[in-house]
Structure formats: C-alpha cells, structure tokens
Amino acid sequence: MAATPTSVPRVGNGPRRVGDGPLFRRALIGTVVTVTLLLLVAPVALIVARALEAGVGAYWATLTSPDTAHAIGLTVLVALVAVPINTVFGVSAAWAITKFTFPGRRALITLIEIPFSISPVVAGVAYLFVYGLQGLFGPALQAAEIKVMFAVPGIILASLFVTAPFVARELIPLMESQGRDEEEAALSLGAGGLRTFLLVTLPNIRWALLYGVVLCNARVMGEFGAVSVVSGNVRGQTNTLPLQIELLYQDYNTAGAFAAASVLALLALVTLVVKVVLERRGAGRRGGGH
Numbered sequence: 683m684a685a686t687p688t689s690v691p692r693v694g695n696g697p698r699r700v701g702d703g704p705l706f707r708r709a710l711i712g713t714v715v716t717v718t719l720l721l722l723v724a725p726v727a728l729i730v731a732r733a734l735e736a737g738v739g740a741y742w743a744t745l746t747s748p749d750t751a752h753a754i755g756l757t758v759l760v761a762l763v764a765v766p767i768n769t770v771f772g773v774s775a776a777w778a779i780t781k782f783t784f785p786g787r788r789a790l791i792t793l794i795e796i797p798f799s800i801s802p803v804v805a806g807v808a809y810l811f812v813y814g815l816q817g818l819f820g821p822a823l824q825a826a827e828i829k830v831m832f833a834v835p836g837i838i839l840a841s842l843f844v845t846a847p848f849v850a851r852e853l854i855p856l857m858e859s860q861g862r863d864e865e866e867a868a869l870s871l872g873a874g875g876l877r878t879f880l881l882v883t884l885p886n887i888r889w890a891l892l893y894g895v896v897l898c899n900a901r902v903m904g905e906f907g908a909v910s911v912v913s914g915n916v917r918g919q920t921n922t923l924p925l926q927i928e929l930l931y932q933d934y935n936t937a938g939a940f941a942a943a944s945v946l947a948l949l950a951l952v953t954l955v956v957k958v959v960l961e962r963r964g965a966g967r968r969g970g971g972h
Contacts, residue, residue, distance in 0.1 A: 729947050732940035744941040749918045753926035754945065756834070760922065761902045764841040768898050772849025773891065777879070780857035781865060791854065795847050805843050806911025809836060832914030837922065840908035845898045852894035853887055860886055889963040896960065900953040904946055 734741055744750060775794055779787055797805065811817045813830040823830055830836050864886070868878040884891075906924040913920040921929060923942060930939035 726947050726951075729940055729943050732936070733944040736937050740937065741941050741944075744938045745945070747938070749921070750923075750926055750930075750938065750942055752918050753921045753923045753942070756837070756921070757903050757923040759834070760838055760841050761899055763838050764845060764902050765895060765899050767842060768845050769849050769891070769895055771846060772851075772853060772894060772898075775850040776853035776857050776887075777883070779854055781862055794850050797844050797846055802840075802844050802905065802907030802909075803911055806840055806908040809840055809843070809908075809912050813839070831912055832916065832920060834920070836912035837909050837920065840912045841902045841905055844905055844908050845901045848898040848901065849891065849894035852890045852897075856887055856890045857883075889960055893957065893960045896953055896956050900949060903949055 745754070775790070778784075779791060810831060812819060813823065813836065814820050815824060815831070817831075830839070864882050865878050868882045869875075873881070903922075904924060905922075906928075909922055910925055910928075913922070913925060915921060915925055915929070917929065923946060927939050927942045927946070930936075930942060
C-alpha cells in the first residue's frame with residue numbers, strides 16, 4: 683500500500699501553524715521577556731538606583747553643580763534651536779516631495795536620509811574639515827572672528843545634521859499615501875498655499891508631525907558622537923549632557939555620572955510614553971495621520 687502524507691493537525695477551523703504548541707509559545711515569550719529585562723529594564727533600573735544611592739540631597743547637588751547644570755542648559759538650548767529648524771525643514775521637504783513632481787525627486791529623498799547611513803563621528807569630522815581652522819571656510823571664519831567649531835554653533839550644526847531626517851521620514855510616506863486631491867481642491871476654491879497647508883494638510887499630518895518632533899528631540903538631547911568631535915569637550919563650556927556623563931565617569935565620579943545619566947534615562951522614558959500615545963493616535967504608521 684502506498685504511503686499517504688500525514689495531515690497537519692488543525693486548530694479550530696484553520697490549519698495548525700508551526701509554533702502553535704503551548705510549549706513553544708511559552709518558551710518564546712519567556713525568552714523575549716528575559717532578554718527585555720536583562721538588556722533594557724535592568725540597566726535603566728540600575729541607573730536610577732545608583733543615582734539615588736547617596737540620597738536625594740546628593741543627587742540634587744550633583745545635578746545643580748556648575749558643570750552639570752551648564753551641560754543640561756546647553757543640551758536644552760541646542761534642542762530648542764535644532765528641533766524647530768528640523769521641523770520646518772522636514773515639513774518643507776515632505777511638502778515638496780509629495781505635492782510636486784520634479785526631476786531628482788527620488789534623489790532628494792535619498793539625500794535627506796544620508797545621516798542615517800553615516801556615522802555621527804564621521805559627520806563631526808566632516809564639519810571640522812569644512813568649518814575648522816584648517817577647513818574649507820576656516821580661514822574666512824577666523825578672519826571674521828566667527829568661531830563655529832569647539833563652540834555652540836558647531837554643536838548645533840552637528841545636531842542638525844544627525845536629526846535632519848526624523849520629521850521628513852515620518853511625513854513623506856504618510857503624505858504620499860494621502861495624495862494631493864484635498865490640496866488641489868482647496869487651491870481650486872481660491873485658497874492660497876499657506877492657508878491650504880494650515881487648514882487642509884496640517885490637520886491630516888499633525889500626529890505624525892508630533893511623532894517626528896518627539897523622536898528628533900530625543901536624538902538631539904542624546905547625541906554623543908558628532909557632538910564629541912565638534913565641541914572640543916571643554917568643561918563647563920561646550921559639554922552637553924551626554925559628554926558630561928562621560929567626563930564625570932572618567933573622573934571616577936560614578937555617583938555624579940549616574941545622576942546625570944538618570945536625566946537622559948527619564949527623557950527616554952518620557953519619550954517612550956509620548957511615542958506610545960502618539961502611535962495610538964495614529965502617528966508612526968503609513969497612512970495613519972487622520
């Protein structure tokens with residue numbers, strides 16, 4: 683008698699799929715939970731615990747020390763400058779790419795995403811070759827007594843570079859999926875470009891826009907590689923918070939390093955909460971801006 687193929691057991695009305703067994707599911711879930719606890723939860727919990735081990739008073743004293751307070755203030759300043767600029771850039775780029783047809787449109791999308799493929803350290807070095815004393819514009823800037831590298835302008839430029847794609851990357855897929863019909867209808871009724879954007883486009887992209895802004899802000903405040911190259915790591919002058927954490931750790935001030943790190947950890951947690959809320963509103967998904 684010819685052998686017949688063994689039929690696949692069925693669950694309910696559908697075929698049984700690989701991995702449907704309860705043992706497999708439990709093992710998979712247990713593995714994911716264990717890795718999450720070890721790689722994500724445990725480090726964050728350790729940062730908070732070590733930051734507060736000397737007491738709240740010592741923790742606050744560390745954060746309000748002149749160098750750390752300056753680092754926090756500089757980080758906030760850079761974010762206040764870089765995030766709005768990249769928001770305007772991202773909206774403008776997304777508007778141009780999705781609402782107009784022109785030669786090189788796809789090439790422009792590729793150019794916008796270059797910071798995702800280049801190491802931040804490489805970007806910092808590139809800025810040195812452009813704006814440093816021995817760089818392309820270095821002699822002219824020095825003659826005009828304008829200091830870019832190893833100063834706040836250099837930190838802002840590096841931060842702008844590494845965060846440039848965040849807003850545009852969230853908006854372009856969404857605006858492409860929405861098409862141009864609503865904007866064309868508004869223009870045909872006599873609305874100007876700005877009015878069309880404010881009353882038609884912006885309401886459709888508001889959650890995706892906020893989503894991109896949140897991600898951009900988190901990256902600006904946590905950027906290390908590019909900023910470490912262009913800032914010069916001048917204590918109390920050009921150190922942002924990530925650089926200050928490294929400096930405190932190198933000074934064997936572990937309590938201070940963990941205290942400063944807890945600020946970035948808190949920022950990450952707040953960003954995560956806001957991200958989840960925005961995702962529930964429809965941001966962060968293609969076509970989910972309504």
